[in-house]
Amino acid sequence: DTEVTQTPKHLVMGMTNKKSLKCEQHMGHRAMYWYKQKAKKPPELMFVYSYEKLSINESVPSRFSPECPNSSLLNLHLHALQPEDSALYLCASSQGSGLPKGHEQYFGPGTRLTVT
């Protein structure tokens, strides 16, 4: 199984809402990632979890809160978002966080988020 799944596929939320994005992998990977992708742009790294611990936070605003409940699951909790946060949110996983295996990342299909 080489699949990373993400739910929901689409999400529309108001600026005062609280919602969560979910990501799951069953490849035994020990590193998981959140990316944000705006239209016609490459993905931008947000967070990296390695062995269920947050290892990289790319100065992401606190209205985005990641959580890694176990080695297979990764959540992104959203609160008080702004319209400019509308984007495709991609989850990825890799075998480990060391080099080079940490670079070989497998992506999910993404959640299309619209903030109104």
Place this chain on the structure above:
Amino acid sequence: AQSVTQPDIHITVSEGASLELRCNYSYGATPYLFWYVQSPGQGLQLLLKYFSGDTLVQGIKGFEAEFKRSQSSFNLRKPSVHWSDAAEYFCAVGDSSASKIIFGSGTRLSIRP
């Protein structure tokens, strides 16, 4: 610092024609290089990777890429494109200091019937 340049924003080729997408990287040592493809509204799929060894790398869907250290390039090729190859293609290099990928800006491929 590592960086990746994809000089072509948009390329259109005829179905059945050959394809070459350009990628140049900036890196001090031997880089870890990747090509990803993204269909509209989808996630990224790893096409192929180069870590070391043979400089001609075979990937999925009939793609290949050649690592040329002298030119700091890792161009993606396919001998005959299909309409289903229309997508966005990203070249990427592994950051030497962390488990991070540095993406190029992408090349959008359109296929002419």
